[in-house]
Amino acid sequence: MDAEPYHADPSLKGKLRRRLVRLQHRRPAGPRLGAPLVSFSFDDAPVSAFTTGARVLERHGARGTYFVCAGTAGQAGFVGQLGDRADILHAQANGHEVACHTYSHLDFGRADTAAATNDLDRNTATLEAWGVARPKTFAYPYGDVRPRAKRVLADRFTLARALHPGVIEGGVDLAQAPAVGVEGEDGEARALHWMDQAVRRKAWLILFTHGVEDEPTRYGCTTSVFERLVAEAVARDFEIVTVAEGARRMKVAA
Numbered sequence: 001m002d003a004e005p006y007h008a009d010p011s012l013k014g015k016l017r018r019r020l021v022r023l024q025h026r027r028p029a030g031p032r033l034g035a036p037l038v039s040f041s042f043d044d045a046p047v048s049a050f051t052t053g054a055r056v057l058e059r060h061g062a063r064g065t066y067f068v069c070a071g072t073a074g075q076a077g078f079v080g081q082l083g084d085r086a087d088i089l090h091a092q093a094n095g096h097e098v099a100c101h102t103y104s105h106l107d108f109g110r111a112d113t114a115a116a117t118n119d120l121d122r123n124t125a126t127l128e129a130w131g132v133a134r135p136k137t138f139a140y141p142y143g144d145v146r147p148r149a150k151r152v153l154a155d156r157f158t159l160a161r162a163l164h165p166g167v168i169e170g171g172v173d174l175a176q177a178p179a180v181g182v183e184g185e186d187g188e189a190r191a192l193h194w195m196d197q198a199v200r201r202k203a204w205l206i207l208f209t210h211g212v213e214d215e216p217t218r219y220g221c222t223t224s225v226f227e228r229l230v231a232e233a234v235a236r237d238f239e240i241v242t243v244a245e246g247a248r249r250m251k252v253a254a
């Protein structure tokens with residue numbers, strides 16, 4: 001995590017690039033699913049995501065996905081105190097997915113391709129040295145990317161997750177997949193709205209948050225909201241899958 005404001009390049013150039021890159025290097029998902037899927041993911045992965053978040057999911061027999069930056073693990077971030085190596089290994093041992101969020105929380109909308117590639121290599125190497133399996137999926141810090149770096153990611157990961165809201169169904173780009181944030185005061189309502197969409201369209205919804213705690217940061221959600229959303233997913237017969245498992249089900253269309 002860096003000291004910059006927690007958002008993508010706000011310039012006009014940045015906005016235009018974000019529109020154009022979504023049309024390039026696409027990996028369209030295969031046909032729609034028979035039943036809706038939902039994934040619960042945690043970006044940066046604060047300690048509370050590894051403790052409270054995991055506990056809530058495990059109580060329902062479910063597992064989550066932790067998008068981690070090895071370079072910031074164990075540090076204090078503005079999304080909360082981040083989980084360290086032990087937290088990450090503990091999650092993996094309990095069947096959760098440990099996934100890639102760059103090494104240094106690098107903004108792929110601003111970094112050049114060489115810097116982006118080096119950063120990915122470093123995250124993978126560090127995680128592997130820690131005993132973490134090679135990540136299969138990725139989440140873009142700030143949701144942003146340049147076209148050439150997107151192509152690198154599309155070749156390395158089965159799915160790269162962005163931050164624009166939506167559900168995943170046939171034709172949706174798995175190299176820049178939509179996700180819905182459970183953050184802030186309207187996080188729960190937004191998640192429920194998109195769960196409705198996923199049920200109606202027999203689609204896959206990826207939810208993300210950061211910390212799960214009684215007094216969350218503006219990027220996290222409360223324990224009770226998280227509990228209600230997981231219970232709602234179970235009640236509505238969603239299958240709760242890790243992001244890697246969801247990507248496997250939505251095989252890239254030929």
Ligand SMILES: [Zn+2]
Pocket residue numbers: 043044101105141142
């Ligand atoms: Zn992040």
